[in-house]
Amino acid sequence: MLRTHTCGELRLENVGNEVTLSGWVQRVRNKGGLVWVDLRDRYGLTQLIFEEGSTDEVILAKAASLGREFVVQAKGTVIERTAKNKNIPTGEIEIKVTSIEVLNPAKLPPFLIEDETDGGEELRMKYRYLDLRRNVIREKLQLRHRMMQETRKYMDSADFIEVETPVLIKSTPEGARDFVVPSRVNQGEFYALPQSPQTFKQLLMVSGFDRYFQIVKCFRDEDLRADRQPEFTQIDCEMSFVEQEDILDTFEGLTRHLFKTVRGVELEEVKRMTYTDAMRFYGNDKPDLRFGMRFEELNGLMQGKGFGIFDQAEKILGICAEGAAEYTRKQLDALTDWVKRPQIGAKGLVYIKYNADGSLKSSVDKFYSSEDLQAVANQFGAKPGDLILILSGDSAAVTKQMSELRLKMGDDLGLRDKNIFKPLWVIDFPLLEWDEETGRYHAMHHPFTSPKKEDIALLETDPGAVRANAYDLVINGVEIGGGSIRIHDKSTQSMMFTHLGFTPEEAKKQFGFLLDAFEFGAPPHGGIAFGFDRLCAIFGGSDSIRDYIAFPKNNSGRDVMIDSPSTIAEDQLKELSIKVEIAEKTK
């Protein structure tokens, strides 16, 4: 090795040792006859010292001439520092250097390699290899590494077998868009990259693998929104001979294990909530439970009092923000403007202040008496000092608006601490959702999800009311994963395909192998997949997944560092039996 120690390991007990270190020059301080160089590697920072008189002149000059990010190798003796630095583990020693070699010089980096950098997003992406040098970024990827190792430890110890499913699979029109791969050997035919290993993991259950897991890359050719990536990583699992409860238990265990080993957090019990309750009380199928502010429906209390807007509204919803009665007129106006922005789309905002002196003041005082307002306050169990915020309108719209307002109030009142974790199972999702565009029902989860037995009859009469054996894990308002108990018999699966608008021929062409497999002894089974990038971001306390991915793509799906995608040679296209043909109108 080109070093005897890393830059993070020398301590007082090493004083007197002859050592060789290699690393990057973080900083050079030159006080004339005295030069200090901070040498950095992944493991830490060690101070090198060069002193006129005791250090050879040539070496002293060399040290003084080192530039930022030069790669150097230094030999010398560990000595005790006179001025100790308590902030770093190596701060009690330094290296009195006897020889130094530049292993590779460096041009000045285009941005500062420091925790706080001056580089913009685009620049840092182009030079991602330099951005990754920053401790704050590298630590995120080390967290990810730790998460992967601990996930595997837990799954392995629970008898799950890690199986790699294929990346070159078959395109299916259902769901999001596939990325496809032209086959050279099978002319005119294409592989697809998996959106998830769903059918393969189900086949592994048919094979009797009993418990499968994989940490696996998946692919979706979607129009990229902020914080979506065309390739992403899942913790993917499937279990046989289980009911929903077994899966929730197992993966609550995984979540608990990860929090304990990676974050040192003992997770509290994971609460459960039906989809219906989540929508009703939080307007959202992934409620953030770090704070309350549950919705109250106020139709009964607030309609029929002469306030036309409320009287005509399909739904009136309110939340109570504890201790926010002090909000000024200016703050309330700002909130009103906020809910009226097109992204939220409310027509206005009604408030009731429960003042510290016990009096009630609202923006609609002329329609509601003190008693009316008190009744509303009582509905929330409000106390003096609280602020009630009310929206009204079309049921679906007001639910969504109130959900946004609730989250904003949580932010504004500092109730969304990144170091507090409130996990939640949302259960009993609807099986189907109506798609306005295509005018038919779509599988809310995917076509392999089983309906609840007691709801099957509703498939004919009220498909939208059928509940599925489907569940999501939500942490702090973020959907971490979801899964379901699957259909495991051919007739139910065929019926489901029919309900989803497949002809028997289409079902056979796309999923014939699965329908066949179900006839050869398929066990009851179910599973779950966690979004690994997002799970890492949650653990790291970040809102964005991008820094938890070593080489992410930008919002146009482009890797600006390697400049990909790119054109390819005509020969290559010809070999693949394809031709580029850009439609006129989109040129």
Next chain:
Amino acid sequence: MLRTHTCGELRLENVGNEVTLSGWVQRVRNKGGLVWVDLRDRYGLTQLIFEEGSTDEVILAKAASLGREFVVQAKGTVIERTAKNKNIPTGEIEIKVTSIEVLNPAKLPPFLIEDETDGGEELRMKYRYLDLRRNVIREKLQLRHRMMQETRKYMDSADFIEVETPVLIKSTPEGARDFVVPSRVNQGEFYALPQSPQTFKQLLMVSGFDRYFQIVKCFRDEDLRADRQPEFTQIDCEMSFVEQEDILDTFEGLTRHLFKTVRGVELEEVKRMTYTDAMRFYGNDKPDLRFGMRFEELNGLMQGKGFGIFDQAEKILGICAEGAAEYTRKQLDALTDWVKRPQIGAKGLVYIKYNADGSLKSSVDKFYSSEDLQAVANQFGAKPGDLILILSGDSAAVTKQMSELRLKMGDDLGLRDKNIFKPLWVIDFPLLEWDEETGRYHAMHHPFTSPKKEDIALLETDPGAVRANAYDLVINGVEIGGGSIRIHDKSTQSMMFTHLGFTPEEAKKQFGFLLDAFEFGAPPHGGIAFGFDRLCAIFGGSDSIRDYIAFPKNNSGRDVMIDSPSTIAEDQLKELSIKVEIAEKTK
């Protein structure tokens, strides 16, 4: 759960327990009033018993009617067997069943779900999910799982960080053919799937990650030979501030760890051999060291004695097969026919028998005296009872032929025991190899491999003689992995691209990001990649990798189970701005 225990865990101490088991019907034996059912799952086999008189009649009839591979759930009491089966861990008990439920019936499988099956390759691939049910196949994938977990344990404990590199990267014309992925958003442009994460792992070294690993899918669109797969898995690693010795040590450690934990084998010291010696003594850069039979060059001893074929040969090579002097005339004729097959291509085979009585007998006695033959025997250190086999001809051809003959003799004499492991580092590979077709030198390993310092001057005068800091790990004649110390400075890398026939523009277009990165402080680094599928096969004692891959493709790159690749919809092609165009001549 639908079970209290698995089918592999009940023992005598469980006698009296009320249990619920779920699994597959392996076998039903019906002796009239007495029915036994073997219930199988991944964990084992448990016998269920149904007895007229004590078992309810309906249940008895149900048991008798169960078919092979039905999925059933049985409840009952653990009892001690009268006739114990010592061959299985659950053989001392059986379950007296009180209720049984068919969870899913099964059609008769198209082949036997037994260790020895009657299913042909094609049929087993189409119903791979049934093939995977066979213990012998599932165990191979469990071995693979174990290998993955132990690899990660070792790498993690050695401070390697697992980093996922992207799957959607950029096509480079160098090397094998890329699979490409049309980009919908970036019209007319394509991603490529990685043949290896080579440049990304080098960038991670530039980023200071210091030690990287990944168990990663790679892709090569090659014409498939037997036992090649378009997607395959690598253990991919890279280390900074290292010399060749550090890498060999680390990965010898990994290999040793895997053998110990997965196979219970304490590996002997990993020998080292230069490429030159491997070619000279074994005619092969991946010699099988489970047996000797080193080549001896016999030009000196056997030319000039009047045997025209040898006199005109560029090279005469011999091996000595210990104890094979008893080979009959018929066996020797068969060997001669074998080397003359077109796949081997030798013109003939000369032998010298060192008989047990000390006499020497050869197929060319009329040209060589007893003393001549004795001199040849002495060259090998042969003993009475040995058989010397000799081939001659053009140097390259005879080397290859003799390598094949040596391996065949190893097989014939039972010297290639699958449970003996002889690992070897082959080092000092040539940097370049001449390609007749393109009339230029190619990188033998890849363009990022560093030449040995002392050989750099030869690049101008004798490029083929330049040795690289490159190494392969070979076990039992199979190349398990290879790697190199990389170039880490822009000028050497640019020079290498020039030698490989890149124009500066091409080099910049394809690898500009790497050349740029080398200017911002790249540390000396090197790495290695192990072929994981093959490593698993070696550990499992198999010649074929196919059964170590859950869902392999056939020799036309086709997954016959899901029927992929397949055609895709016109709309999909249009969205991707491509068109299928099959060239006339190949239609």
